Amino acid sequence: MTLLLEALAVALLLVGLVFVLGGTLGLVRLPDLFSRAHATGKCDSVGVGSILLGVALLGGLQVGDLKLLLLLLLSLVSGPTTAHALARAGHRSGLPVWRRPKGGDA
Amino acid sequence: MTTLLWVSATALLVLAFACLWRADAGPTIQDRILAVNVAGTKAMAVLVLMAAIAGHDFLVDVAIVYALLNLVITLAATRYIESGRLRSESPADDAPRPSEGSA
Numbered sequence: 492m493t494l495l496l497e498a499l500a501v502a503l504l505l506v507g508l509v510f511v512l513g514g515t516l517g518l519v520r521l522p523d524l525f526s527r528a529h530a531t532g533k534c535d536s537v538g539v540g541s542i543l544l545g546v547a548l549l550g551g552l553q554v555g556d557l558k559l560l561l562l563l564l565l566s567l568v569s570g571p572t573t574a575h576a577l578a579r580a581g582h583r584s585g586l587p588v589w590r591r592p593k594g595g596d597a
Numbered sequence: 598m599t600t601l602l603w604v605s606a607t608a609l610l611v612l613a614f615a616c617l618w619r620a621d622a623g624p625t626i627q628d629r630i631l632a633v634n635v636a637g638t639k640a641m642a643v644l645v646l647m648a649a650i651a652g653h654d655f656l657v658d659v660a661i662v663y664a665l666l667n668l669v670i671t672l673a674a675t676r677y678i679e680s681g682r683l684r685s686e687s688p689a690d691d692a693p694r695p696s697e698g699s700a
Contacts, residue, residue: 497598504605511639515612518619518635524627527619531635539642542605546649549598558657559645562664566638569668573634576672580679581627 496548503545510538523589524581528574535570599650606646613639630674637667 514534521527540563547559613636620632641663648656677683 501601504601508605508608511612515615518632519615524625527628528631531631534635535638539638542642543645546645549649555654562661565664573671576675577627577631580675583679586625
């Protein structure tokens, strides 16, 4: 049982790292604010969330891990909220939306 | 098992520095705020990993404070650059104001 929990924790940590890597690549590489906010939304909620779950499982689910679950809940609420607020601020201040260039393959 | 935690924390730190590059280069102020927000979230995850590595439970409390401050700072800054003030005094202030233009 402990081995199963540890395997699950390692899998969650690796999945979280992959998502955080993807979100950061999106933040660095994508062309405008809206696509960047879209990419980092995943990074914030799924990536950091599964890292938190992995750490909580790794400790063996004691009472102190309730704080980690609280932190997970907080990050699940705050990630979409900040992405929405940023995208709304960008939209209302008239940022142009990136379009695929005509004839280009990018 | 501690090795995996160390590797995760190091990878998160490297990725946080990549976010700081975006905060330096980002063309608009919203890009910079987004990058700092993501870097702060990664710092929160690093704090949780350090708590698991070193066995110091108070670092989780520090991580909670980081997450709350991150949320409040981002919301206040976006509100300020969107409407020019921190509180809306009438509901009409929430309407879009196209005359402000792209700052």
